[in-house]
Amino acid sequence: MTSTALPTHRARPRCCTILLRAALALLAAIVGLTLGGWFARVSVLRSAAELWIVSDRPLPADAAVVLGGGLEDRPFAAAEYYRRGLVKKILVSNVRLGPAERLGVAKSETALVQEVLRNLGVPEGDVEVFGANLSSTHDEAVALRNWAQHDDARRLLVPTEIFAARRVRWMLHRVLGDQTVIAVQALDPPDYNRNDWWQHSQGLIAFETEILKYIYYRLKY
Numbered sequence: 001m002t003s004t005a006l007p008t009h010r011a012r013p014r015c016c017t018i019l020l021r022a023a024l025a026l027l028a029a030i031v032g033l034t035l036g037g038w039f040a041r042v043s044v045l046r047s048a049a050e051l052w053i054v055s056d057r058p059l060p061a062d063a064a065v066v067l068g069g070g071l072e073d074r075p076f077a078a079a080e081y082y083r084r085g086l087v088k089k090i091l092v093s094n095v096r097l098g099p100a101e102r103l104g105v106a107k108s109e110t111a112l113v114q115e116v117l118r119n120l121g122v123p124e125g126d127v128e129v130f131g132a133n134l135s136s137t138h139d140e141a142v143a144l145r146n147w148a149q150h151d152d153a154r155r156l157l158v159p160t161e162i163f164a165a166r167r168v169r170w171m172l173h174r175v176l177g178d179q180t181v182i183a184v185q186a187l188d189p190p191d192y193n194r195n196d197w198w199q200h201s202q203g204l205i206a207f208e209t210e211i212l213k214y215i216y217y218r219l220k221y
Contacts, residue, residue, distance in 0.1 A: 045197075046194075049162070049194050049207070050194070052207070053194060055162075055186035056169075056184050057185075058157055058185050059086065059183055060087070061086060061087050061155040062087070062089065062155050063089040063128075064077075064078040064081045065078075065091045065144065065156055065157065066078050066090060066093060066113050066117075067137065067158065067160060067168065068095040068109060068135075070160060070161055070164075071109065071116070073161065073190060074160065074187070075090075075113045075116040075120070076116070077159035077185065077187055078117065078122075079120035079122050081159075083121070086157060088126060089126050089128060090117060090126060091130045091144070091156075092110055092117070092127060092128070092129050092130070093130065093134050093140050094131045094143075095109050095133075096134060096135040110129060114127055114129075130147045138171060142175055145175050145180075148176065153180060154181060155180065155181040156181070156182055158172065158182060158183065158184045159187050160185075161188075162187065162188060162193075162194050163197075163206045163209075164206075165185075167214040167217055168184055169182065169184040170217065170218070189202070189203075
């Protein structure tokens with residue numbers, strides 16, 4: 001009786017060991033696939049941004065242009081162009097006023113940009129507001145065309161955010177044509193950059209929004 005019970009008693013831990021090893025192997029496989037999927041996802045998202053983002057090298061120009069929006073980065077880039085001697089004038093978009101701004105209880109975006117430039121050392125005489133009541137990139141492009149024709153400007157330097165750069169450059173080229181050289185430099189926003197944008201809600205929203213806006217602009221204009 002004893003000789004027949006021993007094999008049964010020893011088989012149980014051997015079976016448990018096999019199951020444990022199989023479970024560990026399965027867990028390792030799941031972890032490996034998860035990590036591989038994550039790294040592949042990172043690579044795909046980074047590549048998607050690289051394909052979408054367009055950027056021109058900053059070159060000497062008649063003026064740098066601060067379009068509406070991007071208060072935290074665009075005027076800073078324009079002031080840097082001025083400091084480096086790439087431009088001698090900075091144009092500021094005269095954007096449409098909001099309700100609080102019309103009541104005079106809040107500063108307009110145009111006034112805030114001018115204040116930022118002044119605090120960065122750009123003389124008031126080298127800052128010029130263009131257009132009136134501008135509410136879209138198309139409006140700004142038309143106003144820029146009028147300014148360039150009046151001042152015989154041949155080259156403009158326009159800083160904007162990484163995901164907006166494609167739409168902004170297309171719109172400016174569409175309206176201004178070949179008579180004015182447009183150099184659009186893509187800037188990394190303060191809250192995210194081209195290497196980690198998918199880790200931030202602002203980056204995800206910005207990329208999705210710009211894709212839709214780009215399609216809309218191409219269809220409308």
